[in-house]
Amino acid sequence: MPVFILATYKWIDKTEHRSLMPKFNGFGKFITKIMIPMVVVFVIAIVPSYLASNSNSFYYGASKIFGPETKLGADTEKIESVxxxxxxxxxxxxxxxxxxxxxxxxxxxxxxxxxxxxxxxxxxxxxxxxxxxxxxxxxxxxxxxxxxxxxxxxxxxxxxxxxxxxxxxxxxxxxxxxxxxxxxxxxxxTYDLMDTITADMVKVNLVAIAAVFIVLVLTMKSLVLPVILVLGIETAIWINLSIPYFMDNTIFYIAYLIISSIQLGATVDYAILLTDRYKEMRQVYSKKDAIINTISAVTVSILTSGSTLTVVGFLLGKISTHGLLSQLGYFLGKGTLCSLAIVFFVLPGLLYIFDKFVIKDNRKDGRFHE
Missing domain, CATH: 3.30.70 (Alpha-Beta Plaits)
Known part of the structure; x- marks a missing residue:
């Protein structure tokens, strides 16, 4: 990427235009007003969303993948009707x-x-x-x-x-x-498949969470921050996967398995970006002002990536006639929205509450603002 940018920097300069996005300072002030109540809602939602996400009805095999919109699905439906x-x-x-x-x-x-x-x-x-x-x-x-x-x-x-x-x-x-x-x-x-992948699900989730947690511990040099970030994104995943339960929909277990890992890996970056910028802002600003300036600084970057995942996910869900791919698309779109909601409305409150752990390293160097 650096080489590519250096090779095309003249075109980049010539095609530069004014920013089409607002400054988001007002959005940051709005977040500071609702972030503590949102943390309360978040804490209340953790257990119900976890239980609901694990209580879904599942399709374990391939019998329901091809709907009546496909040739195979239409033919199967006609044969079964006779x-x-x-x-x-x-x-x-x-x-x-x-x-x-x-x-x-x-x-x-x-x-x-x-x-x-x-x-x-x-x-x-x-x-x-x-x-x-x-x-x-x-x-x-x-x-x-x-x-x-x-x-x-x-x-x-x-x-x-x-x-x-x-x-x-x-x-x-x-x-x-x-x-x-x-x-x-x-x-x-299909019965054997259910037996196997149900047991594998626990292993897959634990390995994925542990891998992300270890990476965060090594990069952030903290134990509290990785817990906050992983818990936030995992709750977003549970909320996403609990929606079919409350809508009484049956989902493909393989989609459930895949999205649990994809959403964690694809959206934890948003939480990392916001947390790192907050730590930088706390060297200059008080807690509340650091939240406002952090939201203003990272909103465009997070929305750029998040909106891309959301749009592509919903388009895949709407266009694809393959049942599994369609469901994965909808899960990706809704899951990204859930992660964005957690990052923007809940994570700032968690950083505010656990601020002493966030600025621990900065305090040692004398680089923080009361």
Whole structure:
């Protein structure tokens, strides 16, 4: 960037124009009047927003990604309107114990969502020896060690009812063939995906927060400031992700996972910029005047980046027909607005309240203003 600027500085000078943005001194004075009440609102909102953001309903698989606006979504919707929603699972169990297979099949037939089973014991029967069957036909149902049951189920590819059904089929197989069975299918894979990424979510969040916190500790040489900044941005993320909960919307878990990291990394810079400028201003001004001058100095920079993320996010959400990308776009747009609100209306109040920690390094050098 420095090389590029040096190479084009003549054009930069020729195309310079007057500032189109106001000074924002009035905005800074307005912030000083409301920042303490906003801190109170912020503190009250932390716990509810955290709980709500973790109580959303999720889509874990890809069954809902393509909406009716897409060709795939429209075709799927038309097929389901005629034939209904269904899925197929494959259950593999040891092949030698035919009587137990029959008992397992009867138990599976008793499950209301099971509409049919294709297996050796259902198609051929327990009484007929394997040697009576054609090898080509036999090989479709049995291998050297296992026989398979193709189970047709009347359920969607994912959802609470689907997951309850998968668990019930697994428990039934476990009763008859303890630890000797395998179950596969789209609904089963989605259930496993839910199990895996739900556990991974905690790790991803903790690693992301820890990484940002360590960077802030090393750069700011403080423990209190990183806590304030990370808590502020994390609360903005929780507020963003709590909106679908209060609107009773279902979200894609992968979008939830991605935006939690993106919003933290993309918007924590705003908090860092405002905090660094406040520390500089406190060398010259009192606390209140430092807030006013800080807001005036950083608003244009923060709004430039924030408005870009907001506009691009909402455009992606509006234009994209891909369900996941659209949801990510809306999350990015709303999340950036939440982060901007926290940085402009809450962070100044936190810096004002914890001012003694902010100017600690400056006090050692005698560089601060009462």
């Amino acid at each position: 034939f209904g929603k269904s899925d197929t699972y494959v259950l593999m169990v040891p092949k030698d114990d035919k009587q137990t297979q029959k008992e397992l099949s009867d138990a599976l037939h008793d499950i209301p969502q099971v509409t049919g089973i294709i297996s050796y014991v259902d198609t051929v029967g327990v009484e007929i020896p394997e040697s009576y069957l054609d090898e080509a036909a036999y090989s479709k149902l049995c291998s050297d060690e296992y026989t398979r049951m193709v189970i047709s189920v009347d359920t969607e590819y994912e959802g609470d009812k689907t997951f309850d059904l998968v668990k019930e089929i697994r428990d039934t197989a476990q009763d008859y063939f303890p630890d000797e069975w395998y179950l596969a299918g789209q609904g089963v894979s």
